[in-house]
Amino acid sequence: xxxxxxxxxxxxxxxxxxxxxxxxxxxxxxxxxxxxxxxxxxxxxxxxxxxxxxxxxxxxxxxxxxxxxxxxxxxxxxxxxxxxxxxxxxxxxxxxxxxxxxxxxxxxxxxxxxxxx
Numbered sequence: 001x002x003x004x005x006x007x008x009x010x011x012x013x014x015x016x017x018x019x020x021x022x023x024x025x026x027x028x029x030x031x032x033x034x035x036x037x038x039x040x041x042x043x044x045x046x047x048x049x050x051x052x053x054x055x056x057x058x059x060x061x062x063x064x065x066x067x068x069x070x071x072x073x074x075x076x077x078x079x080x081x082x083x084x085x086x087x088x089x090x091x092x093x094x095x096x097x098x099x100x101x102x103x104x105x106x107x108x109x110x111x112x113x114x115x116x117x
Contacts, residue, residue, distance in 0.1 A: 004098060006095060006096045006111045007111055012114070013116050019082050021078055022034055022078065031100075033050050034072065035048075035096065043092075048063075067083065086115045089115075091113060095107055095111075
């Protein structure tokens with residue numbers, strides 16, 4: 001079974017950093033993209049960043065460019081999201097998902113990120 005385990009969330013002050021991890025299992029990691037999404041209370045889910053495990057190409061939402069860095073450790077089947085210079089507006093539940101040409105097919109559990117001002 002496809003499993004995506006997100007972790008690393010927490011409470012941090014504005015300007016601080018967190019690193020989220022998405023540990024994947026149950027599929028050939030190199031064949032898929034892994035994306036990070038977030039949803040704040042009362043808002044729609046937003047795509048934050050994604051990475052192709054095969055060629056390392058990346059995407060970032062404009063709201064996080066220059067602050068967040070996505071990376072992949074294919075040996076560990078894990079994708080990381082390093083979040084620096086965090087802002088209160090980054091507060092949300094964060095999810096990772098497995099992506100293919102057909103879309104985002106599998107979703108992991110959430111991890112809460114709270115940034116205090």
